[in-house]
Amino acid sequence: SKPVVAVVGRPNVGKSTLFNKLIGQRLAIVEDTPGVTRDRIFYDCNWGGRTFLLVDTGGIEPHSDDVILSHIRRQAQLAIDSADVIIFVVSLPDGVTATDMEVAAMLHKSRRPVVLCVNKCDSVGGLPAEFYEFYNLGIGEPLPVSSVHGHGTGDLLDAVVDEL
Ligand code: GDP
Numbered sequence: 001s002k003p004v005v006a007v008v009g010r011p012n013v014g015k016s017t018l019f020n021k022l023i024g025q026r027l028a029i030v031e032d033t034p035g036v037t038r039d040r041i042f043y044d045c046n047w048g049g050r051t052f053l054l055v056d057t058g059g060i061e062p063h064s065d066d067v068i069l070s071h072i073r074r075q076a077q078l079a080i081d082s083a084d085v086i087i088f089v090v091s092l093p094d095g096v097t098a099t100d101m102e103v104a105a106m107l108h109k110s111r112r113p114v115v116l117c118v119n120k121c122d123s124v125g126g127l128p129a130e131f132y133e134f135y136n137l138g139i140g141e142p143l144p145v146s147s148v149h150g151h152g153t154g155d156l157l158d159a160v161v162d163e164l
């Protein structure tokens with residue numbers, strides 16, 4: 001069966017926007033505010049002659065901070081458990097958050113290959129100093145991406161298929 005590549009991260013970092021950009025269609029629902037439960041969305045992808053199933057993750061119901069955290073944890077864990085490669089999405093303007101650190105720890109434990117996507121790197125100039133803080137996640141080399149503009153998605157997919 002096809003390898004599974006899961007897009008994981010806390011709400012609002014741009015997972016669904018990235019998913020849509022990677023598949024070239026608006027299949028996943030992009031939300032300005034997190035809060036709607038969504039089923040996981042799957043799509044067949046092909047890059048560099050490799051095929052894989054790309055999975056968007058969502059489904060966060062923010063009743064309280066604790067509920068958000070436990071939903072994120074459960075969703076992320078489900079995606080991680082079924083994935084061959086994980087795209088861990090974080091957000092440049094938000095910096096490294098406590099939840100990012102928590103997800104990073106889960107990914108580390110899973111021992112699965114992870115590609116670190118620093119989304120919302122919209123500026124076409126050089127990378128800001130804050131970009132390098134994402135090395136602190138201990139995931140490896142952060143890859144700058146703008147899911148809105150499409151910058152960096154080719155390099156991201158190259159890194160993904162390298163791990164397949
Ligand atoms: P998700 O909750 O992680 O799936 O995030 P969404 O894809 O729903 O996006 C959350 C918000 O971030 C939306 O307002 C998006 O338009 C915005 N967003 C996503 N990617 C980018 C990006 O590359 N740059 C900027 N500036 N905004 C983005």
Ligand code: MG
Nearest residue numbers: 015016057058
């Ligand atoms: Mg989403």
